[in-house]
Every structure is written in C-alpha cells, then in structure tokens.
Amino acid sequence: MRHALHIGCCFVAALLIAPPAHAKKSKAKTGGAGSGVVRIGVTAVVDDQFAPLEDASVTQVLQNAKGTFAAKFGVPDIFFEAPKIVSAKAFFKRLPRDDFRACIARHEPRRVSRIEDYDRPRLQEGVAAFLSRWRLPALLPAFPPDLRATLKTHDDAARALIAEMREAALRATSARFENGEPVLRAKLAEEQNLGRRFVDWLCAFEVQSEADVVLTNAYVFYDLLTEPYPHAVYHGSRLAGAVMQSPGRTLFLGRAVFVSSFGLSGEPETLLEPSHQTLNADDRNKFVGTYLLAHELGHALLRIPDVYDHGPKCLMSTDYALGYVDGYKRLLGHQGRCSRCTIYTDARRALQLFDDALKAKKLKNAEKLAERVVRRMPPNIDGSVGDFAARIYTRLGQAEVEQRKWRAAELYLRRALAADPLHTEARVLLRRVHQQLNAPASR
C-alpha cells in the first residue's frame, strides 16, 4: 500500500557510538541549520498499560536512530526536535474528530471486527488478488522457510496467510495483562481497543498534523483485512513500524513514520518478540532506534523499499527471520553501507540541491534539478513514483506561482498532473494559474 508497512529492520550497537559529527550537529537547533539538515518533529504516545516509554528512553531511541541512519546512509543529516510526550487517550482525543470518524467509517468494511470474519468466503479471493501484486518468487521470502515449497500459486499463499491471520487474532484476543484485563477485546470494534488497532493509527495519521514521527509503546494489531502484508502477518499481525499517509506533514512529502516499541519487555508474555529476553534495557532502545526507526526513515527520507536481495549489511533488508531481535543481531554483525542503496542516497543528494535552489529562489536552477531528481529516482521506490514526481513538480509550480511566473508554473503543474492525475494540490494551483493566464491583461 502507499504505506510501506514495514516491520522493521536493523542494526548495530557499536556504530551507534556516535561519530564526533554528533556534537557539531546539535548546534543546528536554532535557525541557520546548514543546508541539508532535516528537522524531524516527534510525538511519543504512551499507553500506560504497556512497558513504559520514558523521556529518557525516547531520547535514546532517537539518538540511536540518528547514529544508525548516519552510519548506514550518510545523507541526509537528521535532527530530531524535542519530543512531545502525550497519553494515548489525549493523542486520539485531540485529533480532528469529524475527519477521524469519517476515515474510520471508510475503512470499517475492510477491517476485522470478530474472528469469524476470517471465514468470509470472499476473503480468500481478495487476499489472493492483493498478493498478486508480487510475482511468486518475490513473495516467498516473506513466508516461513518451511512453508515455501508448498506455495505453488497465489491462492496457496493466500490460504496460508489467512490461517496465520486467524491464529494471530486468536493469540491477540486471548492475551491478558496480569490484572486479567484483555490486551485486545474479542469484539474488535469496541471503543476500549482504540489505539491498539492498525486502522486507528492509519486514520490518526491521515488527519494529524503535529508529527513526522510517532513513537508509541502500545501493542498494535493489524486489523486491515484487505492488505495483509505477509511480513506483518508473520510477525504476529502486529505493527512495529510503518510509513503512512499524513498529508498534513510536508517533511516526508505527505507521509509520517510510525514506530512501536512494544514487544521487548513487560507483558503479556505471549505477545512479546521471540528472544526479547536477550536484550537489556539499553539494547532495547538501540533495537527500536536502529532496527525500527532508522529503517522507517530509510523509507521516508530515501524512498528505499523493503528489499530481499541487498544482503545482511543493508538496513532495508526484510526477509523472514524468526523474529526481529534475531534480524537485529544479524545486522549488528554486518557493519558498513549497502552498495545497492547508493542509487537512493544519490537521488537524495539531488533532491537536497533542488530544495536549496528553491529556498534561494533560483528557479532556473531548480527547474533543471527537478528533472534530475525525478530521473534519478529508481523506479522501485517506497510509495508511489507518480506521487513522488507530482510532489516535486508541485513544489516547483508553487515557487513559480510565488514569483508570478505563470507559464512556467503551468508547465510544471501539468507535469505534476501527468505523473499523478489525482494530485489535488497541483489541480488547485493549476486552476489559479489558469485564472491568471485568462484574466484580461490590465497592465
């Protein structure tokens, strides 16, 4: 889907002992942060029934993500704003209520509301159709090794996946806290489950405008029936990390990052990550910063998709492992950068130059660079290529409008719409440009 639903990848404790660059960067806090520093707004959403997410651990997670991102990619230079810490209740309460409800209502037919939904006769067909987006060989690495030989068709894969979805839902709804309360009520639609279901977050992201990164300690069950990403399903149908649409935030071009720290300590034991007990408190923060947050930033900032064939050094490698903790440890054992990700970091450098030209209002230069950015971006990106190109051209179109260069604005807004015919912002701007162009010349 447009959100790389990702369940995380990778990293190395040792290389997080940050390079000296660190100290220098923190000065970037006020204004004149040089070219290329990306300032990321963070909100930590705390559900007090789960293992706590204290200020100190949020800070450590962010530091680790920054160090890992720098070590693995080098660009762009990232800077996290001081995180806002809020309770889960307060976070959901302050979302624009009508918009949030409308989004939930739109997704209602596609989410699971009780276990029996997994027996719906049409589900098999729908899931097989969803899985057909991938050729079978590209899909199999997301399935457990012992199952792969039995999956000859997309139908087989769908059947296996639905059985696992059902299993995971049973496990989730039967899990209890020590006080006997369920983590997830079996009637999944119940209000008490708010914030513990994927669709709640999907809609929160759609309507929120306060953060580029949302960290939470909550358990989040993947309740969308129609887009079951195999790597998510085989991770207990639990969402650990994702990049989701968030049109109110521009830093990641209309998307924002979600990361959950759940699964490493606390309760209930049946829902925790395999091998979680091998990580101490420090390791847990490193795991979340590295394997989850830095990985999602690879999607959000560099547009690298989940990959299966980049090898163990790659932060974006996503294949079936028994658990994330093991995947994380594998990554720790392979320092250095992935050479196959270079194409994305090069594209990002071009984007940086484009941004700088726009900021400096050097539009001729920005025009040339926009072409380069779009051309350099590999076709296999996280998210939609059309949407990405449309956003680049729309930004340029907007800058042309501000300079009253109506013809140039028209050209680039048309290019935006050629890349993504439904791009609303480009449409609105183009209408304005046409009004200008058609207005009788008074001067």
Ligand SMILES: [Zn+2]
């Ligand atoms: Zn991913």
Ligand SMILES: [Zn+2]
């Ligand atoms: Zn790579």
